[in-house]
Amino acid sequence: MRFKDVFSIIGPSMIGPSSSHTAGAVRLGRIARQIVGGLPEEADIYFYGSFADTYRGHGTDLAIAAGLLDCDTDDQRIREALRLASEAGINIRFHKEQAMGVHPNTAKMVLKRDDRTVTVTGCSIGGGNVEILNVNHFEVKFTAVYPTLLIFHADRPGMIAEMTEIVKDGKMNIGYMEVDRKSRNGDVLTVIESDEAIPGPVIERIESLSNVQRVCVIDLTNREGSS
């Protein structure tokens, strides 16, 4: 099911004018922020399809900037987000792109923070709901409706079993899981959606596994606090 529950239909509470172009874009920005691990210093945002055609009128640029600032969909600061992003030190650039076969509301976000660069591509599928389709060139598909773990690791036998054992010990229930690898014995991205907030010890134990490069948590229900 693309739409998971009643609040993906009634809701979100949001600042207008467009649930796809504004609310969905806030969420895309916020997910990308969580993947890069906080406030980015550089952000190149590539808009495709209807995002490219109408982003100014719909405030999609404001919305992505607001997401990068960790705003939720109904945050009044969305209207001022470009100014606030600039004041917060984000160097943000918007680009209009054309590509065949992409969802009409797609954004590719390339963010830099410290020495890290991440590339996140997602689309806004209606009513403020989003799907992330690509992270650092790994093909994935998750909605961030539920707390989600992204685990970047090396492709070694037994890795999945080790990770799921930790998840089991943490009494966390996996709602959905997918694995994409760039090549055999290469790099892997494992995505795990959890029914509940992801326990801290689970994150720490997975991070400490020898073949794990990085773990990040996406949780749109949680406030990070200021950063």
Next chain:
Amino acid sequence: MRFSTLEQLVELCREESVSIGRLMVMEQAQETGKTELHVIEQMSSYYQVMKEAVRKGLEEDTTSRSGLTGGDAQRVMNHLQNNTSSLGSEACSALAYALAVSEVNASMGRIIATPTAGSCGIIPGVFVSSQIRFGWDDAILVNGLFAAGAIGYVIANNSFVSGAEGGCQAEVGSAIGMAAGALTELRGGTPEQAVHAVGLALKNSLGLICDPVGGLVEIPCIVRNGFGAVTALAATDMALAGVRSVIPSDEVIGVMLEVGTAMPEKHRETSKGGLAQTPTGRKIMNRLYGKGGTTKS
């Protein structure tokens, strides 16, 4: 969720002797692991936002960022207060409230997407006007929002709710179906009647293209919300009177998917066709974005 079609939804309500709204509360609690109280409180907070948007749209300046729209809800209210309404006060106030919420949306105010922002006026228009007319407590309307949500959940997962994917029928049409079904239940209709209201309403918006001028959720979206609220009331009356959707509502949803998929790209929120490409539509686009039609960096 234990249902994915309207038929299954009606069957579950019948087996458990509950309304659609009540069933959705239980399903939502079960699905998310939250208490019923918690999910009801969240929906209740959404209803407060809807009422606030109605008030704001009737009392405050709703000039949009583009300057193209604003103030129409207030015009319609004045028309109603002068006793010059053709619709009569109930339907005309639903129309005015729906315009109010849509205008708040276009002016970057706070609204609830139902199911989208482009269609955010219809459910509040129908709900708030009905609440005033029938003297209902908020709790009744909150239950109605769960019923609307259950119907929208089926539509969204079997067809679509975004104009970019399925045309305006997917946005405004879905909202009309949700409002009609929910109001039918609130007025004492059975789950089966509510579902007939959904089919009747959806049939009336099949083929409705998404052709926003300048790509903005303003023209024709705002007025379509007003019309949509009135259509929802009409569908409710038909269903309560015993009119049936001879084509089962699930099949109508399937048709919306078929029609939306067949719609040319230019009629799906690209502003490359329809009202957006009329001489006046193009003129407005040029004024907003400079020569060349669509937006420019």
